[in-house]
Amino acid sequence: MHLNANILVIEPESYVREAITDVLGSAGYTIFETATSAEARRVLHEEEIDLMLTDVGLTNSAGLEMLNYVQQGRFGLDVIVLTSYTDIDNVRRIIDSGAYDLIAKPVHAYDLLLSVKRAMEKRRLMLRNKELQSNMEKKIKEKMLSLRLHTQEKQQLLISTIRSLVSTLEAKDKYTEGHSRRVADDVMNMAEAVGLNAGEVEELHLAGLFHDIGKIGISEMVLNKKGQLLAEEYELIKKHPLISQKIIEQVPQFKRLSRIVRAHHESFDGAGYPDGIKGEEIPLGARIMAVCDAFDAMTSDRSYRQALDPERAMNIVERNAGSQFDPELVKLFLKVKGFKN
Ligand SMILES: [Fe+2]
Incomplete structure (x- = not known):
């Protein structure tokens, strides 16, 4: 602009x-x-x-x-x-x-200037975000067009493209370094504990790795902001599950996985985003991911606060069983992480 x-x-x-x-x-x-x-x-x-x-x-x-x-x-x-x-x-x-x-x-001049400044800041963020998203979509489309390969090879190549996007994201958002990998490991252990089959466990592992990939479409200024986000900045952050889904569903075999990723910020009581669905309307994989994601976010340093110790984070997870998280999965998570037998 x-x-x-x-x-x-x-x-x-x-x-x-x-x-x-x-x-x-x-x-x-x-x-x-x-x-x-x-x-x-x-x-x-x-x-x-x-x-x-x-x-x-x-x-x-x-x-x-x-x-x-x-x-x-x-x-x-x-x-x-x-x-x-x-x-x-x-x-x-x-x-x-x-x-x-x-x-x-x-x-009054003060009210006028303040209101205009806020509106222009919102517009600047919106335009920057649009630009980032369209660049990213362009990159993925170019990659797909340039591939004249066997379907399986094509899929592997797309997976490695998404993996490299995860590395790009972690370089850009320094506070989430290693986050996707740790969430992927926890999600996989949970999937095994729930009794899912090998294919589903692998699917959830990839969903864990890729869940925040949509943050690549959000400006670094917002991702690494110290202090509280403005309402419009939070609205941008809330778009990342949709952007993640859009990237992942480029791989035809990942349709189901992309729906899990879309729903990883839904809340068990319906207060989450982007769709506000609740209970079992939320895919099982997304309910699992919500618990693992929140726990890892709390136990790692973020731009706006220091890491909590695991016991304290686990207490918060338990307190939110039934509201934010599926209560059965919280019980299982306690076992998987070794907090209860
Ligand atoms: Fe997320």
């Missing part, structure tokens, strides 16, 4: 428009100001706009119509609404329409 973000300001009152343009212009943004929706639509089609600010009145619905227009036209833009009417009904109407933020009029 260009450094000087382009912001479209739609505001009927010329003195308000000028004040906003002054504040944002002196902060380095390029402003396209308009008084009417018709003019705004023309600008949206002619310029590369990064953010839209629009006035929303009480009876005049032009601002909300513009918000709808931007969303339905898939411009991929966030919209900040400026309004003088901050009663609960109007605020709800604006938020329900999908506005990113709402600023009460009269507009």
Whole structure:
């Protein structure tokens, strides 16, 4: 994205428009100001706009119509609404329409700059993430196209491509170094203890190795961030199971494995992501992985905290049996890890 973000300001009152343009212009943004929706639509089609600010009145619905227009036209833009009417009904109407933020009029420079800065940071992350994902998908597609091999050889080559992606991820996300391998070992031991057959055990071992591969599509800045993540950064992190699935299902034989990987952050009580499924709706392999993944994450150093000792981590796992984790699998995990006979 260009450094000087382009912001479209739609505001009927010329003195308000000028004040906003002054504040944002002196902060380095390029402003396209308009008084009417018709003019705004023309600008949206002619310029590369990064953010839209629009006035929303009480009876005049032009601002909300513009918000709808931007969303339905898939411009991929966030919209900040400026309004003088901050009663609960109007605020709800604006938020329900999908506005990113709402600023009460009269507009204070500080509120305006803060809101715009946050929206632009979100956009920057979103664009960077999109770029990383499409580069990665391109790489995998190129690899597949370049392969004119026997199916089995092709599969082996794809597995080694995914393995090398795991190494790339571990180099990029220093706090997960060795994480995939340790989870894969725990998952495999659990699969054997559950009584799965050799093919299923091997499938789960690979699922363990590849489960976080989708993090390769997330920027290093977010992965290695010290301190709390912003809501939008957390939303990006939450995409990694879907990206993992997308990569893994490129191998036709890995369809089932890819579904396990997709579900490794689902929670037994339905509070997980990406699908919010619960109980036995979650594939067994994913329920196993959820326990092993959480235990290893807690017992290794992360950018935001030091490793917990194993007893303490195991207590936390036990406390979450029935809510986050399948309680039967927690019992088994205690045995597999040698905490109980
Ligand atoms: Fe994960």
